[in-house]
Amino acid sequence: xxxxxxxxxxxxxxxxxxxxxxxxxxxxxxxxxxxxxxxxxxxxxxxxxxxxxxxxxxxxxxxxxxxxxxxxxxxxxxxxxxxxxxxxxxxxxxxxxxxxxxxxxxxxxxxxxxxxxxxxxxxxxxxxxxxxxxxxxxxxxxxxxxxxxxxxxxxxxxxxxxxxxxxxxxxxxxxxxxxxxxxxxxxxxxxxxxxxxxxxxxxxxxxxxxxxxxxxxxxxxxxx
Amino acid sequence: xxxxxxxxxxxxxxxxxxxxxxxxxxxxxxxxxxxxxxxxxxxxxxxxxxxxxxxxxxxxxxxxxxxxxxxxxxxxxxxxxxxxxxxxxxxxxxxxxxxxxxxxxxxxxxxxxxxxxxxxxxxxxxxxxxxxxxxxxxxxxxxxxxxxxxxxxxxxxxxxxxxxxxxxxxxxxxxxxxxxxxxxxxxxxxxxxxxxxxxxxxxxxxxxxxxxxxxxxxxxxxxx
DNA sequence: GACGGGCGCCAAGGACGCGTGAAGACCTCG
DNA sequence: CGAGGTCTTCACGCGTCCTTGGCGCCCGTC
Numbered sequence: 001x002x003x004x005x006x007x008x009x010x011x012x013x014x015x016x017x018x019x020x021x022x023x024x025x026x027x028x029x030x031x032x033x034x035x036x037x038x039x040x041x042x043x044x045x046x047x048x049x050x051x052x053x054x055x056x057x058x059x060x061x062x063x064x065x066x067x068x069x070x071x072x073x074x075x076x077x078x079x080x081x082x083x084x085x086x087x088x089x090x091x092x093x094x095x096x097x098x099x100x101x102x103x104x105x106x107x108x109x110x111x112x113x114x115x116x117x118x119x120x121x122x123x124x125x126x127x128x129x130x131x132x133x134x135x136x137x138x139x140x141x142x143x144x145x146x147x148x149x150x151x152x153x154x155x156x157x158x159x160x161x162x163x164x165x166x167x168x169x170x171x172x173x174x175x176x177x178x179x180x181x182x183x184x185x186x187x188x189x190x191x192x193x194x195x196x197x198x199x200x201x202x203x204x205x206x207x208x209x210x211x212x213x214x215x216x217x218x219x220x221x222x223x224x
Numbered sequence: 225x226x227x228x229x230x231x232x233x234x235x236x237x238x239x240x241x242x243x244x245x246x247x248x249x250x251x252x253x254x255x256x257x258x259x260x261x262x263x264x265x266x267x268x269x270x271x272x273x274x275x276x277x278x279x280x281x282x283x284x285x286x287x288x289x290x291x292x293x294x295x296x297x298x299x300x301x302x303x304x305x306x307x308x309x310x311x312x313x314x315x316x317x318x319x320x321x322x323x324x325x326x327x328x329x330x331x332x333x334x335x336x337x338x339x340x341x342x343x344x345x346x347x348x349x350x351x352x353x354x355x356x357x358x359x360x361x362x363x364x365x366x367x368x369x370x371x372x373x374x375x376x377x378x379x380x381x382x383x384x385x386x387x388x389x390x391x392x393x394x395x396x397x398x399x400x401x402x403x404x405x406x407x408x409x410x411x412x413x414x415x416x417x418x419x420x421x422x423x424x425x426x427x428x429x430x431x432x433x434x435x436x437x438x439x440x441x442x443x444x445x446x447x448x
Numbered sequence: 449g450a451c452g453g454g455c456g457c458c459a460a461g462g463a464c465g466c467g468t469g470a471a472g473a474c475c476t477c478g
Numbered sequence: 479c480g481a482g483g484t485c486t487t488c489a490c491g492c493g494t495c496c497t498t499g500g501c502g503c504c505c506g507t508c
Contacts, residue, residue, distance in 0.1 A: 169364035217377035
């Protein structure tokens with residue numbers, strides 16, 4: 001299910017969006033100001049952010065920059081009519097789309113669909129195979145010699161990031177950021193623990209890995 | 225340079241866009257109806273398509289579907305005010321963005337930048353080759369005659385700075401600053417040690433380097 | 449021909465990062 | 479309310495990498 005975070009300080013709009021989006025089978029969470037919006041982004045990792053520019057505590061473009069600092073989650077911006085310079089600033093700060101209030105719900109929903117579709121251009125290779133195990137990104141399943149391998153949520157997220165960047169070196173910072181969120185960029189401990197777990201479950205010889213390689217001092221690399 | 229194809233049947237709008245976009249250093253080509261627009265897409269492979277929905281010969285959403293059949297080039301749609309159902313149909317057909325006429329040129333330009341930015345997340349030159357070895361910046365990988373070369377973090381950082389400034393002289397100060405940070409700008413020792421390491425790992429004859437050259441008294445230079 | 453600066457090279461120590469096991473905190477079920 | 483599973487945190491041993499100093503060589507200069 002697609003998860004949407006709505007950040008707006010006007011309660012009626014918040015309620016209207018929540019009702020409409022929930023009816024369309026989106027999973028909706030909300031925040032009423034910029035600071036708690038940023039916090040919610042990090043905590044809940046929604047698939048899309050709908051952001052009102054007229055927040056009480058922060059400038060809207062600063063919120064956008066705060067989000068863009070660590071993720072490319074699509075951002076749809078809401079704002080009052082006629083503030084064209086704001087539009088430009090928001091788009092340049094990294095917003096993906098812009099809707100002017102008052103807006104039609106149908107238009108917003110269409111833009112939402114477009115944003116989600118753009119963000120997931122992954123009909124490409126949903127399943128990756130190695131000599132030892134196979135990873136099915138779409139089904140979120142891992143099998144090894146025919147049998148399913150049980151992964152915890154964190155283990156799966158970590159593996160997913162590595163597999164999506166197959167053959168690429170993924171920095172420790174990047175891994176921590178994408179799995180645990182910003183603010184964990186120094187907790188390299190977690191990586192050691194969870195990479196060890198994955199190796200134990202996936203590698204033929206966990207102590208001399210063939211697929212989940214560590215690049216000392218830099219990060220990890222998945223080799224298909 | 226970014227290439228834009230504008231498809232619109234109204235000559236004044238076509239001219240205005242062409243003038244404004246050209247002034248912004250876009251490379252602009254035009255078409256006046258859907259059929260020639262599709263032909264131009266296939267022929268010229270622009271980086272972005274700006275499409276007016278009100279064309280004389282075809283329905284706008286059909287043009288979008290025709291384009292989406294074979295490429296994911298960003299599409300920005302133009303249309304008259306108030307036709308909300310059209311907007312929805314266009315976005316669902318695969319358009320990336322939507323601008324209502326009359327529109328401000330600044331907004332269109334901002335949306336254009338956003339579309340291009342989304343489409344090309346990799347403005348880098350990811351791989352550099354020499355006669356002896358290849359450096360893949362994106363994958364953070366160095367191969368020499370087919371085999372991977374193991375570099376330590378510091379070695380890699382140093383090599384990366386040199387490769388990104390290929391053919392340019394990089395001063396010792398700059399290298400020390402970018403690899404070790406400010407405050408190390410006098411520790412020229414480090415450079416000697418690590419350049420020697422890199423040469424040992426990459427040069428065919430480390431004692432008479434062909435790719436990692438010393439510029440006495442100044443710094444170093446990478447020659448691809 | 450002696451001198452000195454800049455560079456290449458080597459080797460040793462100390463610091464740092466990684467893998468590992470284990471224990472406590474936390475959450476989510478039954 | 480308890481039990482199982484999951485996440486966090488910590489300490490230890492080991493291997494690697496960084497730092498540092500010294501030495502010799504090749505230049506230029508005096």
